[in-house]
Amino acid sequence: MSEFKVLGMTIPRIAILNGAVLTIWGAISYFLQSTDPPSITALIPAFLGFPMLVLGVFSERDGKNRHHYMHASMALALVMTLGGARIVTGYSDMSTLAIIAHLLLLQVGISFMIAGIKSFRYARELREASGD
Incomplete structure (x- = not known):
């Protein structure tokens, strides 16, 4: 069975990469912000990215339950999209760090x-082709 890939990466690997980027950005933006005391909201990308990273690692290590981990990752991605979409309502009152964070969450x-949707479709087509 061939595994679905995007740009040569599996979906769990993409989850790990995306989770790492968001986690690192959350930490960087927390320490770079100019407010005193620092606002915990700067860590929101990390709060969403770290679970995605962990789910990606679990998915790579536990192939039997991969679909469960990837469905949870998809739910996180939906939350990221909804949270990042706030930038559409107006970014004029946001700091540069907040704008970047929202764009990262959206992307x-x-x-x-x-x-993920393409991967789920691919898996279903493979199951149907094999008669399972």
């Missing part, structure tokens, strides 16, 4: 959902 959420 990661939408792209991961697209790749």
Whole structure:
């Protein structure tokens, strides 16, 4: 059985990469912000990215339950998309760090959902072709 890939990466690997990027960005933006004391909301990308990273790792290590981990990752991606979409309502009152965070959440959420949906379709087609 061939595995679905996007740009040469499996969906769990994409989850790990996206989760790492969001986690690192959340930490960077928390320490770079100019407010005193730092606002915990700067860590929102990390709060969403770290679980995605963990789900990606679990998915790579536990192939039997991969579909469960990837469905949970898709739910996280939907939350990311909805949270990142706030930028559409007005970014004039946002800091540069907040704008970047919202754009990252939007990009990661939408792209991961697209790749995940394609992966789910691919898996279903393979199951149907094999008669399972």
